[in-house]
Amino acid sequence: MKRFILPTACLLVALAHAAKSQDTNKTPSPQPKPKAARVHASRKQQPSVERTPANVHLSYADALRRYRRQRHNRVWWKQHFAAIVLVGGGYYYWDAGYWFPAWGYDPVYEYYDYDGPIYTYGNLLPDQVIVNVQGALQEAGYYARGLTGSLGPATRQAIANYQQDAGLLVTGVIDVATVESLGLN
16 A cells, blocks of 8 residues: 555646646746757647546547547647656556556657556556556456556456456456456446
8 A cells, every 4th residue: 555655646746736737817837849859740730639627537438539649749748738647668648537658758758568548546647557457357366477567468468358257348458347347446
């Protein structure tokens, strides 16, 4: 339990800071202009990002349809998403109950075991959710490896096997139905 306190506290501080910075009564602080070499598309070509209220959780299919693997610089990510965290080898942004890889946020940190949405619950970071799922799968006899917090091939296969046996839609990823079925929500 102690290993989750510090990352969860960091997430709560990041969310509080993001909410404070979005206060409409304050004049926004000037944002640094991105270097031309780091911009991969013109402003007109970048898709609009529809913000989702904090209490809305998308289905996995909706989250997958919404996700676009597009590279943007740090400024763009900060302008469009309030919660962005570094976990393991990459940055993730939070939107509508899922963590998504934030491609281009920092080119030094761009390693993702899984290139797609990861459902979250209880303000947990993606690696914490994965560790909890791995632990529950281990207890149920579906996962025999160590708790790594990585959504690698072995974890995805264990999830798919569990989903099939539990009568869930077999996606091999962490979604609402799987988390609830494992009793983690």
